[in-house]
Each structure stands twice: as C-alpha cells, then as structure tokens.
Amino acid sequence: MQSCSLLSLATAVPPHVVEQHEAKARAREAFGGKKALFDRLSGVFDNAGIAKRHIVAPQDWYLAEHGWHDRNSLYLKAAEDLFVEAASTAIEKAGMAPDQIDGVVAVSTTGIATPSLEARAAPRVGFRDDIRRVPLFGLGCAGGVNGLATAARMATSEPGTNWLFVTVETCSISIRLDSADPAAIVATALFGDGAAAAVVTSGEHSLxxxxxxxxxxxxxxxxxxxxxxxxxxxxxxxxxxxxxxxxxxxxxxxxxxxxxxxxxxxxxxxxxxxxxxxxxxxxxxxxxxxxxxxxxxxxxxxxxxxxxxxxxxxxxxxxxxxxxxxxxxxxxxxxxxxxxxxxxxxxx
CATH class of the missing domain: 3.40.47.10 (Thiolase/Chalcone synthase)
Structure with a gap:
C-alpha cells in the first residue's frame, strides 16, 4: 500500500445508556428459569471492566421476545441513524462537503441490509449519485481495522479521490435472553452499540x-x-x-x-x-x-x-x-x- 492520509475521524453512539449494575440486575430477572446458570456466571458483569454502555433501544425492549423481523427492523433504523451521524461529522471535520466524497466503504455485521447501509443513508448524508460503494459484511470486531485499510487502499489506487469509511454495529440487538449458552450471558455483560467514520485520501497527511x-x-x-x-x-x-x-x-x-x-x-x-x-x-x-x-x-x-x-x-x-x-x-x-x-x- 502506498501511504495515505487520514483527514478526519468521528464517532457516534445511540441515546440510550445502561449502567453495568443495572444491566446485571435486569439480566438476572430476564434469564428466568436459567437463574442458576446466570448466578454461576454473573461475576462477568462485575469483572468486565465496564461502567456503562450505549444501546439502540430502551431497556424494556430487550426484556420482550423478538424474532428476526423485529431485530432486523430495529437494526435498519438504528444503524442508518448512526451511519448518518458518524459520516456527516467525519466529512465536516475533514473540511469537505458530502459531494466531495468519491467512494464509501461501509462495514457492519450485526444485521442484514439490502440495499446496504450506505445506499440507505445516501440521501440524508448528501452523497453524489456516482459514488463508489464497497459494503463489507462478516468482519466482526476486526472490521474497524480491515475497513479503514480497505478505504486507504481504494484512495491510494486512485490518487486525488476522497474515501469515506464508516462502521456501524448494533451488538445489543443480538442479546438473547432465551439462550442457555454461557456465551449469551457474557454477551449481555459486554455488548454496546456505536459507530465510527473516517475520511482518507492520497497526498499530504493531516491527522x-x-x-x-x-x-x-x-x-x-x-x-x-x-x-x-x-x-x-x-x-x-x-x-x-x-x-x-x-x-x-x-x-x-x-x-x-x-x-x-x-x-x-x-x-x-x-x-x-x-x-x-x-x-x-x-x-x-x-x-x-x-x-x-x-x-x-x-x-x-x-x-x-x-x-x-x-x-x-x-x-x-x-x-x-x-x-x-x-x-x-x-x-x-x-x-x-x-x-x-x-x-x-x-x-x-
């Protein structure tokens, strides 16, 4: 890879906040008949090093039963909102207008979006109608690094172009209170939601x-x-x-x-x-x-x-x-x- 400039970086989180002690108390109640399993693993809440997390829905939403349709519908709405906030802030921090972005790399693995997130968010962000789109799925936690690297490669392959990288994950939507898998309890203690975006280009570097x-x-x-x-x-x-x-x-x-x-x-x-x-x-x-x-x-x-x-x-x-x-x-x-x-x- 030829060197590439990082012009800006922005982050975004959803409005709902859950304190860790509150999450532990509500999770124990919600796991119902699996209280023995929960009590055996509940120390993960205390030892996770987490004080609070941001989540895309009010806490009561997570206590109700939800299937694929409900979960993915929430993902589409929340992920688009986070995408727009992070992307718009990153573009503004780069000193650019949205129509100066030539391509966008979008990383998300916590829901299914077809059309993909950058297409859904395009009118709200203000992308040109000839913007190049590179949606990436399945990268999980590695997507922040891999996605930024992909945007950098795209920018250096076409000198003079400006590329936006956006990653959005709504991990909390996948919290499963119906599961007897210990990993489900660990996820309940760890997962939060958020987004990040960056603008990269070839040439002189900024940040x-x-x-x-x-x-x-x-x-x-x-x-x-x-x-x-x-x-x-x-x-x-x-x-x-x-x-x-x-x-x-x-x-x-x-x-x-x-x-x-x-x-x-x-x-x-x-x-x-x-x-x-x-x-x-x-x-x-x-x-x-x-x-x-x-x-x-x-x-x-x-x-x-x-x-x-x-x-x-x-x-x-x-x-x-x-x-x-x-x-x-x-x-x-x-x-x-x-x-x-x-x-x-x-x-x-």
Missing amino acids: ARITGASEKLFPDTLRIMGWDVEDPGLAVVFDRAIPPFIEQHLAKTVDEMCVKLGVDFEDVDRLCCHPGGVKVIDAIETALKLNQGELNIEREVLRDFGNMSAPTVLFVLERLLARGLPDRVLMTAFGPGFTCAGLMLEAA
Missing part, C-alpha cells in the same frame, strides 16, 4: 499517515468467534480459548506483520488495540510483554462503551489523537475467521 496494512488468518479456527444464525436472531460465538489463543500467537503474528510493513516491532511507539474485553486486553499485554498501563486508553474505552465490535478500536484511536498521536502506531483487532488485522499509522 496521520496510513503507511500499510496486514492480516493473519489462522487455520481451523472458525468456531472461536462469530455468529450463529438461529430462528430468534443471531447467537454469539465466544470461545473461552480466545485469551489463551492470543497469548500463544500474538507475538509471532505481530512480528510477521511488522516484517511485511517494513518496520521492527521495537520501533512501534504504541499499539491501538480493539478492547474486546478485560481478559483480551490482559492477554495482549502478556503476549507482547507490555508494561502496566500501556493499554490504559483501551481500558477507558471498554469502561465507557463496552465492546461495540468493529467501531471500538476507532474510539481508542480517537482518544489517542486527542492526546497526541505517537510517532508510529500499530492498530490491531481480532475478528471471526479467526483473524488478526493490523494497520500502521504515522503521526503528522
């Missing part, structure tokens, strides 16, 4: 320069993370092996990525990681022998927003930019596949 991207797909790992499609809605796949898998494989994976990106890991000033959970952050620190506190911003974002899947790593980057981006930053995120995505940023 930062994107210098390269890499990805590692691990064989025979399809059941580590993802969604199962079931009659009431999506069912989360979370394997308990995720943290130990990261501890075992991340160091070698990062070294391989750095070789492909033409740098030594020792020359990376900071990571910018997707904070999927406290145990995931701990595993990253252990695998890469990081000092205590090096991933403090990741823990802050997890505390304030929970796991929003793909947008979450962009929330970390937003805080890094606000505090002064280090000279060289490696963004990383894990997602279904099982995959690790990486992207290199250099400060302005």
Whole structure:
C-alpha cells in the first residue's frame, strides 16, 4: 500500500445508556428459569471492566421476545441513524462537503441490509449519485481495522479521490435472553452499540499517515468467534480459548506483520488495540510483554462503551489523537475467521 492520509475521524453512539449494575440486575430477572446458570456466571458483569454502555433501544425492549423481523427492523433504523451521524461529522471535520466524497466503504455485521447501509443513508448524508460503494459484511470486531485499510487502499489506487469509511454495529440487538449458552450471558455483560467514520485520501497527511496494512488468518479456527444464525436472531460465538489463543500467537503474528510493513516491532511507539474485553486486553499485554498501563486508553474505552465490535478500536484511536498521536502506531483487532488485522499509522 502506498501511504495515505487520514483527514478526519468521528464517532457516534445511540441515546440510550445502561449502567453495568443495572444491566446485571435486569439480566438476572430476564434469564428466568436459567437463574442458576446466570448466578454461576454473573461475576462477568462485575469483572468486565465496564461502567456503562450505549444501546439502540430502551431497556424494556430487550426484556420482550423478538424474532428476526423485529431485530432486523430495529437494526435498519438504528444503524442508518448512526451511519448518518458518524459520516456527516467525519466529512465536516475533514473540511469537505458530502459531494466531495468519491467512494464509501461501509462495514457492519450485526444485521442484514439490502440495499446496504450506505445506499440507505445516501440521501440524508448528501452523497453524489456516482459514488463508489464497497459494503463489507462478516468482519466482526476486526472490521474497524480491515475497513479503514480497505478505504486507504481504494484512495491510494486512485490518487486525488476522497474515501469515506464508516462502521456501524448494533451488538445489543443480538442479546438473547432465551439462550442457555454461557456465551449469551457474557454477551449481555459486554455488548454496546456505536459507530465510527473516517475520511482518507492520497497526498499530504493531516491527522496521520496510513503507511500499510496486514492480516493473519489462522487455520481451523472458525468456531472461536462469530455468529450463529438461529430462528430468534443471531447467537454469539465466544470461545473461552480466545485469551489463551492470543497469548500463544500474538507475538509471532505481530512480528510477521511488522516484517511485511517494513518496520521492527521495537520501533512501534504504541499499539491501538480493539478492547474486546478485560481478559483480551490482559492477554495482549502478556503476549507482547507490555508494561502496566500501556493499554490504559483501551481500558477507558471498554469502561465507557463496552465492546461495540468493529467501531471500538476507532474510539481508542480517537482518544489517542486527542492526546497526541505517537510517532508510529500499530492498530490491531481480532475478528471471526479467526483473524488478526493490523494497520500502521504515522503521526503528522
């Protein structure tokens, strides 16, 4: 990849907020006949490192029964609203008008939209009628890094074009109170909703320069993370092996990525990681022998927003930019596949 400029970054969250202690109390009530299972696993609410989360519906909505139609209808409305807010803010921050955007990469995995989200949002954002559209599905938590990398590749392949990247995830819609799967309880303790957007272009950089991207797909790992499609809605796949898998494989994976990106890991000033959970952050620190506190911003974002899947790593980057981006930053995120995505940023 030729270097590409990151011109702006914006985030958005839905209006409804749930405090973690409140989520625990209401979830215990809602799991009904599975109280013994819930009580056995309820410590995840206390140990998740989360204070509050933003969700796309009032809390009572989650206590009622919903099938595919209800869940996806909420996704379409909420995701479009979040898309418009994040995209419009990113374009404005870039000092552009919507008709200056030549293409859009849209990442979302928590609902089905055909036409896709960027087409639905186009009239409200103000896109031109000849805008290039690249909707991406199935990337999960890795979508924030992979989607930004895809937008950067598109921008550098056509010098002078401006590309918008938007990722929207409404993870809370997939919360399943009918399930006896322990992963469903973990999801109830972790999931929040949010969106992020960025504008990239070739040429001189503004906020930062994107210098390269890499990805590692691990064989025979399809059941580590993802969604199962079931009659009431999506069912989360979370394997308990995720943290130990990261501890075992991340160091070698990062070294391989750095070789492909033409740098030594020792020359990376900071990571910018997707904070999927406290145990995931701990595993990253252990695998890469990081000092205590090096991933403090990741823990802050997890505390304030929970796991929003793909947008979450962009929330970390937003805080890094606000505090002064280090000279060289490696963004990383894990997602279904099982995959690790990486992207290199250099400060302005």
